[in-house]
Amino acid sequence: MxxxxxxxxxxxxxxxxxxxxxxxxxxxxxxxxxxxxxxxxxxxxxxxxxxxxxxxxxxxxxxxxxxxxxxxxxxxxxxxGDSTVLERLQLLVEHREQVRRDLAEIQASLAAIDHKINSYSEVLGIPADGTTPREGTVTC
Amino acid sequence: MxxxxxxxxxxxxxxxxxxxxxxxxxxxxxxxxxxxxxxxxxxxxxxxxxxxxxxxxxxxxxxxxxxxxxxxxxxxxxxxGDSTVLERLQLLVEHREQVRRDLAEIQASLAAIDHKINSYSEVLGIPADGTTPREGTVTC
DNA sequence: GCTTGACTTCGAGCGCACTCGAAGTCGTAA
DNA sequence: TTACGACTTCGAGTGCGCTCGAAGTCAAGC
Missing domain, CATH: 1.10.1660.10 (Multidrug-efflux Transporter Regulator; Chain: A; Domain 2)
Incomplete structure (x- = not known):
């Protein structure tokens, strides 16, 4: 090769x-x-x-x-070349930490969006979740 | 209020x-x-x-x-106003689907990065995983 | 021989989401 | 009264990552 x-x-x-x-x-x-x-x-x-x-x-x-x-x-x-393998590893590990942090933030935001969707669903009387419908309007 | x-x-x-x-x-x-x-x-x-x-x-x-x-x-x-609640819900649900797709891609990429990190670790004789060390150099 | 289409280079343009800076206005504290 | 600092507006600038377009080359098929 x-x-x-x-x-x-x-x-x-x-x-x-x-x-x-x-x-x-x-x-x-x-x-x-x-x-x-x-x-x-x-x-x-x-x-x-x-x-x-x-x-x-x-x-x-x-x-x-x-x-x-x-x-x-x-x-x-x-x-x-091969002498930089450790440095490359460090770079990747550092990046992986960043990705994990990003992922955690996106998941938290997704949870907030889920929550808002559930609120809207309740108002519309579409219980997508196992929650009880409520009265009043959605905040925003 | x-x-x-x-x-x-x-x-x-x-x-x-x-x-x-x-x-x-x-x-x-x-x-x-x-x-x-x-x-x-x-x-x-x-x-x-x-x-x-x-x-x-x-x-x-x-x-x-x-x-x-x-x-x-x-x-x-x-x-x-309130008459747009359904539209808003649809918008959010659509966005949620996009976020889920993005999340899946990031997770797949994270797995690829993990895999590369493991390869480097093996080469350096740092078994971070439960895998056996191997000979030869890392591809890239 | 001529057309077609997939490629080439290189500079310029674009879209997005901020980010900055200058010049001005307040209200409080020394 | 004077200085300070936190705010105001509005236009312009920045950074990033593409994305495009024009003009040209090349190989294959009709």
């Missing part, structure tokens, strides 16, 4: 990852590829399976709110 | 809600108050407890990613 890899076009990678072709090019321009994307003779991009795996994980980092800048840091560590 | 209410300054509301004073004024300018905020003789804002409760819920909607535009719609429904 050196150069011969499964090669995918940018549109295939877009389909596989759920990212747009624009976004894939943007990420590359932003320096977020671990290694340069190979090119066909036509200068079209050819993504290896490793590239695709990385784009998938990159998407995971993004969907949990890691800024592009932070991902850039991570990429630079990967490129510096 | 008509005019006499607990009255708070903007900075007190900022502290109570975790929103900045800038953000509170911005929301008001954006038309997100249910009713006009009362003013002291000095023209300083005086928030009623109902205002504060609404800002808290507004913060919940924002922290779950509801766009300002959508909140604006909701506010307009509230102002139109």
């Amino acid at each position: 050196t150069t011969t890899e499964a090669e995918l076009t940018i549109s295939a990678v877009a389909e596989a990852t759920g990212l747009s072709v624009h976004t894939l090019r943007y990420y590359e321009r932003a320096g977020l590829m671990l290694t340069p994307v190979q090119r066909a003779s036509s200068s079209h991009r050819r993504y290896s399976s490793r590239d695709v795996a990385w784009m998938v994980f990159l998407g995971r980092l993004r969907s949990t709110g890691m800024p592009i800048r932070a991902i850039e840091q991570y990429v630079q560590l990967v490129r510096r | 008509t005019t006499t209410e607990a009255e708070l300054t903007i900075s007190a509301v900022a502290e109570a809600t975790g929103l900045s004073v800038h953000t509170l004024r911005y929301y008001e300018r954006a038309g997100l108050m249910l009713t006009p905020v009362q003013r002291a003789s000095s023209s300083h804002r005086r928030y009623s407890s109902r205002d504060v409760a609404w800002m808290v819920f507004l913060g919940r909607l924002r922290s779950t990613g509801m766009p300002i535009r959508a909140i604006e719609q909701y506010v307009q429904l509230v102002r139109r």
